[in-house]
Amino acid sequence: MTSKIISERMTFQIPGETEKVLERIWTIGGDSGWYYGTDLWKFRGWLDKITGGIGFRKGRRDSVELIEGDQIDFWRVETADKENRFLKLKAEMSLPGIVFLQWVIRQNELIQTIDFIPNGWKGKAYWILVRPFHFWIFYNMGRRLVQ
Numbered sequence: 001m002t003s004k005i006i007s008e009r010m011t012f013q014i015p016g017e018t019e020k021v022l023e024r025i026w027t028i029g030g031d032s033g034w035y036y037g038t039d040l041w042k043f044r045g046w047l048d049k050i051t052g053g054i055g056f057r058k059g060r061r062d063s064v065e066l067i068e069g070d071q072i073d074f075w076r077v078e079t080a081d082k083e084n085r086f087l088k089l090k091a092e093m094s095l096p097g098i099v100f101l102q103w104v105i106r107q108n109e110l111i112q113t114i115d116f117i118p119n120g121w122k123g124k125a126y127w128i129l130v131r132p133f134h135f136w137i138f139y140n141m142g143r144r145l146v147q
Helices: 018-026 038-050 120-146
Strands: 006-013 075-081 086-091 097-106 109-118
Touching: 006 120, 018 097, 018 120, 075 097, 097 120, 109 120
Parallel strands: none
Antiparallel strands: 006 109, 075 086, 086 097, 097 109
């Protein structure tokens, strides 16, 4: 049984050109890494692999372009709308729930959202345990995307 969506939204002011931030978002993962905590993402992939998941499958179909369905490491592109400056990824790692990570640029702001749909009490417990780490990693990733 799935539960209510847990959503975390972070907004970052873009001090420079929004197009440069859009290009960073569009090249995330693969050889570019995740702009913050790439080794932590790899460690998470290792944990996923030893618990029966897909692991960190490093790579992308293309280093600069994205289309819906593309793989980015252990994420899958749900929506890639460069014209409207919106990218949404779905986690493919083994989790007690479903995770989406999305970015949208509105004027001079980057809005980064993490949505988690927990699967019952295990999902809720998981989120409570990892939330401090996730906040730290995602906050710093968003901050680096706009630098």
